[in-house]
Amino acid sequence: MNKITTVTSQLHTIADYCRYGATLFNQAELFYGHGSENAFNDAYILVMYALSLPNDMNETLLTCRLVESEKQNVLALFNRRVEEQIPVPYITNIAYFAQLPFYVDERVLIPRSPLGELIENQFFPYIVPENEPKRILDLCTGSGCIAIACASYFSSAEVDAVDLSIDALNVAQMNIENHGLSEQVIPIQSDVFSGVEGQSYDLIVTNPPYVDQQDIDSLPEEYQHEPEMGLGCGEDGLDIVRVILAQSAQYLTDTGLLFCEVGNSEIHVKALYSEVPFTWLNFERGGHGVFMLTKAQLVEYSAVFEAALNSHN
Numbered sequence: 001m002n003k004i005t006t007v008t009s010q011l012h013t014i015a016d017y018c019r020y021g022a023t024l025f026n027q028a029e030l031f032y033g034h035g036s037e038n039a040f041n042d043a044y045i046l047v048m049y050a051l052s053l054p055n056d057m058n059e060t061l062l063t064c065r066l067v068e069s070e071k072q073n074v075l076a077l078f079n080r081r082v083e084e085q086i087p088v089p090y091i092t093n094i095a096y097f098a099q100l101p102f103y104v105d106e107r108v109l110i111p112r113s114p115l116g117e118l119i120e121n122q123f124f125p126y127i128v129p130e131n132e133p134k135r136i137l138d139l140c141t142g143s144g145c146i147a148i149a150c151a152s153y154f155s156s157a158e159v160d161a162v163d164l165s166i167d168a169l170n171v172a173q174m175n176i177e178n179h180g181l182s183e184q185v186i187p188i189q190s191d192v193f194s195g196v197e198g199q200s201y202d203l204i205v206t207n208p209p210y211v212d213q214q215d216i217d218s219l220p221e222e223y224q225h226e227p228e229m230g231l232g233c234g235e236d237g238l239d240i241v242r243v244i245l246a247q248s249a250q251y252l253t254d255t256g257l258l259f260c261e262v263g264n265s266e267i268h269v270k271a272l273y274s275e276v277p278f279t280w281l282n283f284e285r286g287g288h289g290v291f292m293l294t295k296a297q298l299v300e301y302s303a304v305f306e307a308a309l310n311s312h313n
Contacts, residue, residue, distance in 0.1 A: 011071070013064060013065055014063070015063060018047050021047065022042075025042055034110040035095055042088050045092065085222055089110045096111070102148070104171070105171065107171050108230070109227065114281075114285070115205060117287070118281065135158050136154065136157050136203045139162055139206035140209065141163045142172070144185065145175070148175055151181050157184070158186075160185075161187045162192075163189065163190070199251060200252070203256065203259070204252060208244065208261075211263070236268040237262070238268055245260075246306050248298055252295040275301070278291040279292040
């Protein structure tokens with residue numbers, strides 16, 4: 001009797017398979033950081049996906065027994081997670097951001113930015129209801145999750161979603177259509193600001209590539225499935241951030257705001273721009289390395305930003 005046959009004869013319920021999957025994943029020492037925090041969550045999501053059941057189903061259903069074909073489907077997904085060390089959202093092609101579902105595959109990063117919490121709160125207290133943004137720019141849009149979330153929480157805003165990668169923009173277009181936002185969110189190929197010359201925005205939100213080389217060299221296997229151009233960005237991770245800081249002021253209205261995520265490269269930002277009074281944000285659900293600057297601050301410290309960009313080039 002082979003191992004799988006032995007396993008399926010001993011496991012019967014949804015709960016059995018969730019527990020067994022968690023055990024397998026812990027034994028394999030997998031990494032969790034793509035929307036799931038632990039082995040049990042990964043196993044639960046894969047079991048629900050294999051059974052075509054919602055993740056938020058009634059807990060009483062956990063005692064339901066699986067038929068043999070369902071057991072085989074669940075175990076096949078478990079094997080992919082272990083053998084390929086592929087993140088769960090690439091297996092299910094579903095990720096959630098700002099409480100919204102998004103299609104994802106290996107052409108785009110898996111959404112996991114703390115910016116989602118900020119968008120859900122409509123950027124309060126930095127933006128108040130009477131001053132809702134009319135035009136928003138999402139730089140380095142990837143799957144389009146930030147642009148689509150902004151459009152969902154600011155229903156009257158026009159949103160430009162820009163990215164250099166055509167592959168990423170194709171995924172973003174799918175998500176825009178899936179959310180019924182084709183009239184509100186416009187995908188644009190652009191190398192940072194090159195595709196939006198002459199435009200002006202009330203709000204620029206960006207989660208650019210920012211992982212420094214040291215972190216790139218030590219990333220878990222799961223990250224190898226993500227597009228490299230969406231992660232690394234030079235020795236200190238700030239190649240694109242330098243451009244954003246030097247040029248954003250040209251694309252913001254007088255009361256405009258820039259929100260930018262730099263993650264672990266926060267330490268490099270603080271060292272490089274020590275005199276700039278960044279507002280660093282705190283998040284109730286975790287996350288770090290997100291700063292805010294006003295248009296006035298970007299203008300006031302423009303010489304600092306230009307100098308950093310020019311010295312790097």
